[in-house]
Amino acid sequence: MNTEPELPSDMSTGLQPERTSLAWSRTLVVVAAIFGIIGVHALVTSQPRPLILATTAMSAAVLVGSTHIARRRLDIIKRDMHRHTAVSAATPTIAVAGLTSLAGILALITIIAQSW
């Protein structure tokens, strides 16, 4: 005999949207921190000013936008689930993957410049 209570369909995902939104928040904070670290590294090793300004601006932009992006992601997930459509994350995932690769490229540029 099945004794588990049946949940309404709206509750079947529990706190997953909230957990996903929080995962976005902390990832974006880390992205901002990495751009900040690269900026500090460029500053300490006396690298070109445009590089320092670009990394600092990226850090500030991601940090300021992180709360808004996470909140927007939560709203989109809830909307898609309410409409019973698939929850797609293609655009935000490719954007954050691109930002990560960009951070890697900028970090490599600063390390190579430091070596010379």
Added chain:
Amino acid sequence: MPHEVLSAVSGHTDTPGPRWARRLLSVGVDPDPRFSLANERTFLAWIRTSLGMIALGVGIATFVSTNASRGFSMLVAAILVVLGGILGTLSWFRWLNVERSMRLGRGIPPSRTAIYLALAISVLAVLSLAVILTVS
């Protein structure tokens, strides 16, 4: 009627998002949203791992001090940063592969990236230990 059944009956999915995303994910039927969200969080965990590697690489390059290990430290820093950048891109393809597998009702494909990553970190750790012992 569950959404998966509706999609299977109608023969199409209504994945939201831009056209390129719909084209990439226009296979099978819409999976359970819980699985998609779990896949998304796993992707974000991979991204944080790659960001951690980049941070470690920059940290090593910033705090390298002794001339004896300077060249090696810069090499390790560059390798970590390159690995982190590549891992960021690979994470997205992993997310896409898992999403497509779920839509097709297949099992989750095994992750080779995790094995290569573990190997690379182990090799870097052993080399770093060797250099530390040599310098000290």
